[in-house]
Amino acid sequence: MKSMMTPAKRINRLGSAKSGTHHFITQRVSSVALAIVLPIFVICFAFSGAPDPDAARAWFGSPWGAVLTLITMTATLYHMRLGLQVVVEDYISGSTLKFTLLIANTLITYGLLLAGVYALISLALGN
Amino acid sequence: MANGNSDTRPLSPHLQVWRWHPTMLSSILHRVSGIGNYLGAIALTAWLVMLATGTEGCIAFLFAGPMEWVTRIGLILLTWSISFHFLNGLRHLAWDAGKGFDPKGSNQRSVMIIAGSIILPAILWFFLLTGGVS
Numbered sequence: 033m034k035s036m037m038t039p040a041k042r043i044n045r046l047g048s049a050k051s052g053t054h055h056f057i058t059q060r061v062s063s064v065a066l067a068i069v070l071p072i073f074v075i076c077f078a079f080s081g082a083p084d085p086d087a088a089r090a091w092f093g094s095p096w097g098a099v100l101t102l103i104t105m106t107a108t109l110y111h112m113r114l115g116l117q118v119v120v121e122d123y124i125s126g127s128t129l130k131f132t133l134l135i136a137n138t139l140i141t142y143g144l145l146l147a148g149v150y151a152l153i154s155l156a157l158g159n
Numbered sequence: 160m161a162n163g164n165s166d167t168r169p170l171s172p173h174l175q176v177w178r179w180h181p182t183m184l185s186s187i188l189h190r191v192s193g194i195g196n197y198l199g200a201i202a203l204t205a206w207l208v209m210l211a212t213g214t215e216g217c218i219a220f221l222f223a224g225p226m227e228w229v230t231r232i233g234l235i236l237l238t239w240s241i242s243f244h245f246l247n248g249l250r251h252l253a254w255d256a257g258k259g260f261d262p263k264g265s266n267q268r269s270v271m272i273i274a275g276s277i278i279l280p281a282i283l284w285f286f287l288l289t290g291g292v293s
Contacts, residue, residue, distance in 0.1 A: 038166070039166075060252065060255060063248050063251070063252065064252070066245075066248075067245070067248065067249060067252070070241070070245060071245070074238070074241060074283075075283070078238075078283060078287055079286075079287075083206075083222050083230075085210060085215045088210055089210050089211075092207060092210065092211075101207075105200075105204065108196075108200050109200065109204075112193070112196065112197045112200060115193050115197070116193070116194070116197055119190060119193070119194065140201065144200070144201060144204040144205075147204065147208045148204045148207055148208065150208075150211070151207045151208045151210065151211035151212070152207070152211070154211045155210065155211050158211075
């Protein structure tokens, strides 16, 4: 057998990134975190008085609301970045669109995480 | 020519000729609900930032008048999407542990998960809409 590489792969030089196992494990660990924390968050948030702005601000700013939201938000944004990455890699074959979406995925999830952490801290300390 | 793969082997799976079964449906719904949850998380986090910066007034129209029920239906769909991804995710963890691969049982659990993903939001929204909290 000469080589297992397809002609396209030989040209693109896109082999294993050696990060697949890390992706697999962290996807599972974040899913375990969400399995624990998400039901509590959804129920508490649903009955917090949202979408009334003042009630929602009070709940997000309360100690338990802020901690619960911080944990849920971090696990969610981490988990959904990994998940959408796989969806893009599976369905988008054009490299320009694929890499644009992969970079956008990273920027959106980390951007939302940082903005969300700022929002929670300012609500928790400002109240 | 990023995909200049000239080989003519058939592509698989042939989605058009595949016989639909519950596990196939739940697998597809896992991705669909995952993307739904992604959009929901963006919306909720954006709203959290608006609350902290005091700019939530610019989307107040979403919670009043004709848009109230449009928004509410969107949120009901989001709770379905979260419930489905949650229940099917638990099954994925069982699969990762090597359990629950029998085709018949898999199909039965797929039906149970799909039913559960409708029942859980129905209970939640029953209490939200009748319990005086809107």
